[in-house]
Amino acid sequence: MPTSCKKELRKFEKSLPISLLRTREVTMRLFKPFIDDHDLTMPQWRVLRALAEDEALDAKALAERCVILPPSLTRIFRGLTQRGLIEQVPCTDARRHMVRLTPEGLALFEQVVQESEPTYRQLADAFGAERLDTLLDLLNELRDTVQQMQEDGPVAAPQMRKVAGIR
Amino acid sequence: MPTSCKKELRKFEKSLPISLLRTREVTMRLFKPFIDDHDLTMPQWRVLRALAEDEALDAKALAERCVILPPSLTRIFRGLTQRGLIEQVPCTDARRHMVRLTPEGLALFEQVVQESEPTYRQLADAFGAERLDTLLDLLNELRDTVQQMQEDGPVAAPQMRKVAGIR
DNA sequence: TATTGTTATACTCTATAACTATA
DNA sequence: TATAGTTATAGAGTATAACAATA
Numbered sequence: 001m002p003t004s005c006k007k008e009l010r011k012f013e014k015s016l017p018i019s020l021l022r023t024r025e026v027t028m029r030l031f032k033p034f035i036d037d038h039d040l041t042m043p044q045w046r047v048l049r050a051l052a053e054d055e056a057l058d059a060k061a062l063a064e065r066c067v068i069l070p071p072s073l074t075r076i077f078r079g080l081t082q083r084g085l086i087e088q089v090p091c092t093d094a095r096r097h098m099v100r101l102t103p104e105g106l107a108l109f110e111q112v113v114q115e116s117e118p119t120y121r122q123l124a125d126a127f128g129a130e131r132l133d134t135l136l137d138l139l140n141e142l143r144d145t146v147q148q149m150q151e152d153g154p155v156a157a158p159q160m161r162k163v164a165g166i167r
Numbered sequence: 168m169p170t171s172c173k174k175e176l177r178k179f180e181k182s183l184p185i186s187l188l189r190t191r192e193v194t195m196r197l198f199k200p201f202i203d204d205h206d207l208t209m210p211q212w213r214v215l216r217a218l219a220e221d222e223a224l225d226a227k228a229l230a231e232r233c234v235i236l237p238p239s240l241t242r243i244f245r246g247l248t249q250r251g252l253i254e255q256v257p258c259t260d261a262r263r264h265m266v267r268l269t270p271e272g273l274a275l276f277e278q279v280v281q282e283s284e285p286t287y288r289q290l291a292d293a294f295g296a297e298r299l300d301t302l303l304d305l306l307n308e309l310r311d312t313v314q315q316m317q318e319d320g321p322v323a324a325p326q327m328r329k330v331a332g333i334r
Numbered sequence: 335t336a337t338t339g340t341t342a343t344a345c346t347c348t349a350t351a352a353c354t355a356t357a
Numbered sequence: 358t359a360t361a362g363t364t365a366t367a368g369a370g371t372a373t374a375a376c377a378a379t380a
Contacts, residue, residue, distance in 0.1 A: 011220055012216065012217060012220050012232070013303070013307050014300070014303055015216065016194050016290075016302075016303065017194050017195050017198060017209075017212060018216070018233075019271065019307060019310075020187055020190055020191035020194060020306065021191060021213075021234055021310055022232075022234055022310055023185035023187055023306045023307070023313075024184060024188060025234045025341060026192060026310050026313040026314055026317070027183055027184050027187060027309070027313055029313075029317070030185050030313055030316070030317065031184060038234045041368095041369070041370090043369085043370075046185060046188075049179065049182065049185070050179060051195075053179050058338085058339095059338075059340095060337095060338070060339085065179065065189075067188055067189055067192045068370085069370080069371065069372070070338085070339060070340080071339095071340075071341080071342090071370095071371085071372085071373095072369080072371075073339090074340055074341085074371060075369085075370095092378085093337095093338085093379080093380075094378080094379060095337070095338040095339070095378065095379045095380070096338065096339085096379095097338080097339060097340090111233060122316065123183075123312070123313065123316065126312050126315070126316060127308075127309055127312045129342070130275040131305060131308075132183070132303075132309075132353095134305065135183075135302070135305040135306070135309060136181055136183065136186055138179070138298060138301065138302040138305065139186040139190045139302070140180050140186060140190070141294070141298075142190055142194070142234075142294055142299075142302060143186075143189055143190045143193050145290070145293050145294045146190075146193040146194055146196075146197055146290065147193055148260055148293070149197070149289065149293060150193070150196070150197065151288065177366065208346070208347090210346085210347075225361085225362095226361070226362060227360095227361070227362085235347085236347080236348065236349070237361085237362065237363080238347090238348085238349080238350095238362095238363075238365090239346085239347060239348075239366080240362090241362070241363055241364080242346085242347090260356080260357075260360095260361085261355080261356060261357085261361095262355065262356045262357070262360070262361045262362070263356095263361065263362085266362075268363095
């Protein structure tokens with residue numbers, strides 16, 4: 001490698017969005033085969049996982065938790081429903097599209113969890129369970145911090161511009 | 168919210184790929200306006216950023232660092248070249264597509280960095296510069312750990328299946 | 335009138351495979 | 358023969374806007 005400089009390289013590693021992306025990429029690659037084996041996409045898996053923990057959720061909650069935009073979620077609902085993995089739940093508010101796992105969906109979820117557990121344990125051993133925990137806490141706390149910043153209103157310029165609708 | 172359980176919710180927060188995704192999502196949303204304002208996509212920005220630090224890189228190195236697949240990179244090269252932000256560099260190995268920033272590309276990079284700096288400082292203040300540093304270190308170390316695991320060869324089943332070409 | 339979700343649309347990225355050119 | 362990159366192609370996600378139904 002010709003023109004690389006240690007100090008400069010460090011800057012790239014110090015970019016938060018890029019570090020998050022790259023770490024997610026390798027981590028995902030580690031677990032993706034388990035998802036692939038059951039012909040699920042990652043967003044589909046996130047939906048199953050969220051539903052496995054909360055029984056029933058509406059589109060809005062799922063969109064936020066799984067980081068999926070409403071139009072994508074509509075398609076994902078269709079796919080998972082056709083495969084009999086989720087089903088709609090009647091809701092007092094008829095606007096809401098509430099769904100839950102079917103028994104088949106729950107079984108599939110549990111199978112994937114079981115199959116991937118050895119790999120997760122292997123990762124925890126290699127990295128250190130305690131450090132992994134610290135990392136997860138920091139990630140979730142950073143998320144809260146940034147969300148707060150965004151709620152508190154834009155102090156810097158570009159957010160304002162975005163709100164103003166320029167672009 | 169009806170059927171949520173604190174203990175179960177925690178499990179969702181303890182999923183590494185999902186925490187990485189959600190944290191990246193809010194973080195990216197914080198900085199994306201600065202990129203949007205210059206009509207850049209996030210992958211394009213990552214390429215500019217990598218080149219700003221290494222002068223000249225080939226497609227392979229950029230693909231790995233920026234987490235972009237070769238076909239996407241080909242298109243990104245086209246776009247950035249047309250806009251005069253990067254240019255090809257002659258290389259002894261004629262197979263390699265080596266590129267570097269043009270003066271215009273460097274100027275754009277520096278402008279974006281300057282514009283987004285206040286927001287980054289705001290984030291560092293709110294979260295704590297030291298904790299941010301710890302988080303970045305943990306992220307990069309986890310990436311190394313996982314990469315090592317993948318190089319050391321698949322101990323668990325699904326990677327083997329993938330290597331075997333089933334699916 | 336505000337909210338929830340779907341539809342429509344365009345663009346980009348993801349992912350493979352097949353191909354070309356060079357080493 | 359192996360490697361680097363491009364092309365081709367299919368599919369999925371990203372992002373907005375417009376719309377329908379309900380509150």
